[in-house]
Amino acid sequence: ALLLRVAETFIEPLDSAGMVGYAVAAEHLARQLGDSLLVGQAVDLRGYYLQHAGDARRAAPLLRRAARLLETAPAPARAANLDHLGELHESLG
Numbered sequence: 001a002l003l004l005r006v007a008e009t010f011i012e013p014l015d016s017a018g019m020v021g022y023a024v025a026a027e028h029l030a031r032q033l034g035d036s037l038l039v040g041q042a043v044d045l046r047g048y049y050l051q052h053a054g055d056a057r058r059a060a061p062l063l064r065r066a067a068r069l070l071e072t073a074p075a076p077a078r079a080a081n082l083d084h085l086g087e088l089h090e091s092l093g
Contacts, residue, residue: 001038003029019049040069041077048084056091063088
């Protein structure tokens with residue numbers, strides 16, 4: 001969770017190296033720990049970053065994968081992903 005918080009700090013201003021690096025590290029650690037919630041949040045954050053950076057086509061599969069991973073997550077995690085998916089769909093028209 002701490003790695004994800006650090007990754008979020010790199011979204012504004014956009015810093016792909018910092019954000020992606022921390023999000024990937026968080027995802028790998030979450031997988032090792034068997035924490036599917038954090039895996040879903042890490043995937044969602046990477047997708048959100050790509051969407052925010054203007055690469056909606058690459059963001060789409062990540063955000064959709066995150067939605068599947070977060071299906072049974074607490075409401076705040078699902079809501080964040082749905083918000084990101086909403087922004088994605090606006091970007092894609």
